[in-house]
Amino acid sequence: MPKRRQGVPIGRVYVNDEQYFENIPPEVWQFQIGGYQVCEKWLKDRKGRTLGYDDIEHYRKITEAIRQTIRLMREIDAAIPEWPIR
Numbered sequence: 091m092p093k094r095r096q097g098v099p100i101g102r103v104y105v106n107d108e109q110y111f112e113n114i115p116p117e118v119w120q121f122q123i124g125g126y127q128v129c130e131k132w133l134k135d136r137k138g139r140t141l142g143y144d145d146i147e148h149y150r151k152i153t154e155a156i157r158q159t160i161r162l163m164r165e166i167d168a169a170i171p172e173w174p175i176r
Contacts, residue, residue, distance in 0.1 A: 105133065105141060114153055121156045128156060 103119065104110040119129050132152060136145065 103129065103133075109141075111149065111153070115157075117160055118153055118156045121160065129153060 101113050101115055102110050103114045121128055
């Protein structure tokens with residue numbers, strides 16, 4: 091996760107000193123695709139920009155998609171006791 095601030099609850103990702111996204115679990119923040127940490131990269135790619143309503147909603151959808159992906163990956167792992175399947 092980004093640098094931890096004193097007294098800041100876990101799951102809070104700051105965009106700037108005043109704005110943040112809340113309820114982002116560490117496993118969602120750390121989720122990688124193709125070697126990139128998705129949540130961090132999306133924000134870094136918008137550094138210096140003002141995030142509008144559509145940007146904020148898009149980021150929320152990204153984090154929810156990652157949450158559901160992690161859930162499904164766990165279900166798949168539980169359903170397949172060993173790999174390769176025989």
